[in-house]
Amino acid sequence: MTVVESDLADLAKPGTVITTAGTANAATQTTEDEIITRPRSARTQSDYPHPLNASIEPPASPQFSHSSIWSFPWSDEMLETSTSNRRSTRWIARGLPLLGLALVAYAIYNAIVYCCVQDFMQKRGKTAVGVVLIALCSIFLLLMVATYIRCYVTIQYNPGFVPWTAEREALEQERNQRASNGAEVETRSWAPRDDEPDSPGLEAFYSKDIFVCELDGLPKWCSECRNWKPDRAHHSTEYNYCVYKMDHVCPWMGGIISETSFNFFIQFCFYCACFCIIIISTNGYLTSLRLQEDKGIDARLIVGLALGGLFGLFTITMTYTALRFAFQNITNVDLYRKSQTFRLAVRIPTDTPPNDRFNTVTYPLERPGEGPRAPDAAHTSGMTQANGAASARASAMAARDQQARRTFAILQAEPGENPWHLGYLQNFKSVMGDSIIEWLLPIRHSPCSRHDSMVSDYQFGPLVEELKRRYGLEGIDPEKRAAAMTSN
Structure with missing residues (x-):
């Protein structure tokens, strides 16, 4: 089973085993006596951007399509x-x-x-x-x-x-x-x-500007420690x-x-x-x-x-x-793990237009079926009955809450590249x-053990800027963009 297939299996419903073949997939219901040897994700098929019975290509840019990360699995x-x-x-x-x-x-x-x-x-x-x-x-x-x-x-x-x-x-x-x-x-x-x-x-992860993530933009999960x-x-x-x-x-x-x-x-x-x-x-x-x-x-x-x-x-x-x-x-x-490939969640402005070269994830996460977590509607209903000063305060609170939302681009490095090489x-x-x-x-x-930076747990090297250049994100500063949106 390749890494892509194992990721798909993780996205199956609890109690369901998904097997991926070249032509079709079969879903079988497990019994109480069956031993499940790898963790399951609580996500359903509808939560995943691609149908489970489809052949999935790597979401990165074409130059990474032959990366070894897609040809053999490895465990963290x-x-x-x-x-x-x-x-x-x-x-x-x-x-x-x-x-x-x-x-x-x-x-x-x-x-x-x-x-x-x-x-x-x-x-x-x-x-x-x-x-x-x-x-x-x-x-x-x-x-x-x-x-x-x-x-x-x-x-x-x-x-x-x-x-x-x-x-x-x-x-x-x-x-x-x-x-x-x-x-x-x-x-x-x-x-x-x-x-x-x-x-x-x-x-603790999305409050920083960069962190290591999985395909869907979430941090790595330790199934034994039950922790991110x-x-x-x-x-x-x-x-x-x-x-x-x-x-x-x-x-x-x-x-x-x-x-x-x-x-x-x-x-x-x-x-x-x-x-x-x-x-x-x-x-x-x-x-x-x-x-x-x-x-x-x-x-x-x-x-x-x-x-x-x-x-x-x-x-x-x-x-x-x-x-x-x-x-x-x-x-x-x-x-x-010389051939391991890192995926980095790099913060970008929330109004960055969609791009077919990379996926994005916005925090705080949304529950399935719910819209974005923005309190604008609640503030709007209050503003219709308040005076001008209250409306201004409500508008400022809405802008503050909107600024708390963070969008990250999921950028993938090439095998063997070290993002922490300074x-x-x-x-x-x-x-x-x-x-x-x-x-x-x-x-x-x-000094690397302090973890007091708001940018990342460990200082990243020039590879991050190189990844931004590869994916067309160079020169984009989310802090300046957010400040400009707030002032407007």
């Missing part, structure tokens, strides 16, 4: 994980930090006590060499520990989870109650999209939450790396790599001296070289990968901060 959900696997992941995430602490303790003994103090300074009299190596090791150790603690505490107390709705909280309490009573608890509970025009949380999914959020089956700008689950850090901890994770990987380089250099230098003296290689030096080399290679690779993600403004999740330097600053001090020390969270 992470792969399902069983309850036992989730528990195993969490226990591993709790245990590995203790193992890491033990390895760091041995590295300190190996490099500082055994190599520098006992050998370089006491046996060989190389005090300067020992002091320099101890100083370098201590500096990077201090920075490594500081960034690790900052990252670990952030993951535990501010992991970047999207809050559950009240309905989802009640469901979780019911599950916990059933589990405590020894009753069977279902592992997953899919919920269809909430198509109510006044759906909780929907206003913010831009760049992905559902983590390990923790059963949607996560803002989720990157990956890191057992060594004790949890999930997201927008709140990614900059601290980069700093930790960098300083850990530097610490490993010092460990390798110290053990390697002492090994070379012992070989020159024909004393053989000490087992402790072999262990130090092995651990330093193994974790040094790992942390250098992680530092390179994390920095690449920061400079490209992507995450580990985005990397596995340029390599700005991408880096959006993660690490604006100053060099913030780049080096774990002081503040990433």
Whole structure:
């Protein structure tokens, strides 16, 4: 089933399964015993702009007709994980930090006590060499520990989870109650999209000027969290939450790396790599001296070289990968979806004429069978009986309410285009901060985690203006147009 067909199936009536073939469609009534494995939409066939038994072409401009988004399906959900696997992941995430602490303790003994103090300074009299190596090791150790603690505490107390709705909280309490009573608890509970025009949380999207949307202009929906999914959020089956700008689950850090901890994770990987380089250099230098003296290689030096080399290679690779993600403004999740296509709901003036190159959606949404939500009629009836001052006030209120309506054009990017690419330097600053001090020390969270802009959750790059140009919307400012309409 292609993405278009799955979208059509989502628009079927509850209790009805629509199957799309090349020639005709068959609708079959489900029974109570039938298991429905994917969420259904509450929309009916009449709510959809195209008949369900018709062949539908992509609503975008012709240059996107061969996009891979129309040829194979992909899910915005992470792969399902069983309850036992989730528990195993969490226990591993709790245990590995203790193992890491033990390895760091041995590295300190190996490099500082055994190599520098006992050998370089006491046996060989190389005090300067020992002091320099101890100083370098201590500096990077201090920075490594500081960034690790900052990252670990952030993951535990501010992991970047999207809050559950009240309905989802009640469901979780019911599950916990059933589990405590020894009753069977279902592992997953899919919920269809909430198509109510006044759906909780929907206003947070259309109050901004740009957001990521589906074909019909509504935001993405998480069937497990039963909530609208913010831009760049992905559902983590390990923790059963949607996560803002989720990157990956890191057992060594004790949890999930997201927008709140990614900059601290980069700093930790960098300083850990530097610490490993010092460990390798110290053990390697002492090994070379012992070989020159024909004393053989000490087992402790072999262990130090092995651990330093193994974790040094790992942390250098992680530092390179994390920095690449920061400079490209992507995450580990985005990397596995290189061919994904984004649809953006871009605000346009409400009086923009219809265009066959793109679809539009107007918020607040209308209920099926109702007209636009404008209080003009109510104000008009009042104005016929009021004096001139009351009429002016009513007219101003009507204009204000009309201005609250927002129309969005649904613009589709090409596969692989990143709408959040700001340029390599700005991408880096959006993660690490604006100053060099913030780049080096774990002081503040990433600027991209603030979400205080009224334009969008995350800053969009030049691709938005390019999309406007492609669809003939360049130079259109909805704020200026709305202000002009209000003044008139």
